[in-house]
Amino acid sequence: MIRKDFSDLKIEIQSNKISCYEHENYIAGVPPFLRGNSSTMYLQTPIKSKFIIENNSPTSGNSIIKEKIKLGYNAFTLKFNSKNNNSGILLNSIDDMISLLKDISLDEILFTFNTNNENTIPIIAFFICASKELGFKKELLKFAIQINSENFTNRNTLLNFLKHTINQLPNFESISFSASNYSINGNLQNSLSNYFTTTSSFIQNCISEGIKIDTIASKISFSFELDNNYFYNIAILKASRFLWAKMISEFQPKDQISNALQINIINSKSYLSTLTAILGGAQSIETTIDNSFFIEKETYITKTVDPLGGSSEIEKFTEEIILKTWKEVINKQKNDSFNQINEQVVISNENLLELAIGAAKKRIKLDEIFKLISIKI
């Protein structure tokens, strides 16, 4: 056969996108933040890896933290033992907290506390108190707390905490509400809509207590556990950012950033879930194996914002999740029993955290402090 002449070959470029969804016209860095919270995402701010400390005594937890700091970690999730849960760090007193935190530059590390909801205030009290004894003022402390939004029973204590202390703890990062793992309960819309109705009513409570929407919105984040349905999970994260922006806009914030949902991926156990978290635009990831450095350095994935933006499959999922979840949020908000819960909130004028700190200083044990607070609610 004679060699062909290919010199006239040309590729035909199409510029029309056939399947196109309305939400595809948004950009990152402005509401509704569907494509990402910042305009440059990981190009300028790498994802934060939070190393999980659990199943340790305070002393061994302390050595693991120090060891991981040497490897470059500056964020840790501390999982504490509680009544309903046998795993986690066993912590009963301020002295346990001191053992856990000693010889660490507490002002340089972000700690996220994960415990059952009612122990939150005593744990924060131990943390503030122990830090003070270790030489760090509470104004310098960076910390966050994780709350399970499915079983949200300590609304009053949290409101009390925010009302009295939000201005005294400038580096308090956030209350991270978790949505339940939908692969276990099987219904994503239910799980997501619970998250949005719970946080929305909580914000309403905060506003009633005189906290401004721009103060509280930026202090609430979203904890979510991924499963191996990777691309559906990416759509969940994108849809959640949109839904948050939509929900917050009803409170008419002045600062755009209030519309941006901070996403924390929890219990990440595999490399592929770190990859999914990054492809979905999460801010932080809780893990015991940090692969984000590998992803950043070797794969070029973080060199562009929302690299899978436009994907037929993911954008289809994204729209589907947005429409179904919002519908369910509206239904839940119309529901009477839901409104009743909202009205029942009455907040004690006493500063419960202060009370707990006072007790912690006197070496009172966690259980006792819990009782002390419970009476005051």
Add this chain to the structure above:
Amino acid sequence: MSDFYFNDFPSSSSATWKQKIQFELKGADYNQTLLTKTIEGITIKPFYHIDSFEKLDIPTINSQIKICEKIVIDSDKEANLKALKAINNGASSLKFISTKSFNITTVFEKLINKNIDFHLQLSFLDEDFINELICKLKNESVFYNIDIIGNLAKTGNWFNSLNSDFKSIEKLIEKNPTNYILSVNSNTYQNGGANIVQQVAYSLAHANEYLLKFGSDVASKIQFNFATGGNFFFEIAKIRAFRHLFNLILEKYNTSSVATIFSEPTYRNKTKLDLKTNIIRATTENFSAILGGTNTISAFSFNELYNLKTELSENVSKNQLLVLKEKLQIKNQNEISNNSYFIESLTVQIAEKALEIFKDIENSGGFLKQLKEGTIQRKIIENAKKEQFLYNSEELVLTDIYKNKKNTTTKPSNIKNQYKTLISPILAKRIHQD
């Protein structure tokens, strides 16, 4: 209906996005801070938006992706046992690697009629043996992967001689027109240090030699063996760009075909320092290949690199297969890449650049001629040197090395061409030679 949901926020454009970034950069240089130039000469922008959408038509496959385990035949019986084990662990495809003919009945015992794809990688060309294989495996899906030009590129020599090699293939094709006799082993170029654009161009030009010699009917009976590197989205776009261009050149032969592609993780970025990091690399690379729409993905054989003890080696390969199988839960893999602004844009750019190189090669007399003249080898070495320079100057990072930096030194490669060759061979070379 959806208006109700989306009318709260105004739509926005690329121009606004860029303005916002520039405002936030507070005077820092946009190009220097946010543009990433790759070794292909393609620039990754900080964002891709629907208003600058561009794409190509990509022929895609709809069949389930196969997972392949490679088996080196030392002893026929052992190879057979390994194969049975691999199938048990979830492999749906097997690649037998052999330097000499083997007892076909022993090796394939209990393997046939199980809907398994078989691939052969033989470092010799023996027409009779191939005919015997074809006869004994006549109801199976088999890829013989005979690549006489690829063998010349890789070893520097023909299997037997130019005439005899081409004659053998001609006879094999004539006798067995429905079998996948031929392959284009593009992995040789990748592992030798060619960049993605070069790999696409060379694969096309390489295949074109076969089309020219054996006719357009072979177009749909060639398997393309690609090695997948670490640049996640570029590797996805590589497969797509190749499929587009292959069909484009087939227009000249008045035919069309969806290229059959076999993907394996590259050898180039692997190190001996950290098995775990290598597994993550291989995982990422296979993930890219899936999203690119390959036909077959393959476990990386760590044995070559590590001299693993049998037990550990088996565990590693078993785990790899499990992870790969789990990934195949992904439905509609083509639809995930399809219409992604970034992937589509990369596909266009890779295709444009590769087509130019392809045309140049054709203009100067074709791939075989350039291979004989040493042009292809020179271009690959140039790119490999560029990559090595980036690695040495720490712009290109292999993370396990980076973390263990104090304990390692890069030794110069001492692979020498020890046998006499017709042309200079394209040798596989790892970036970090440890």
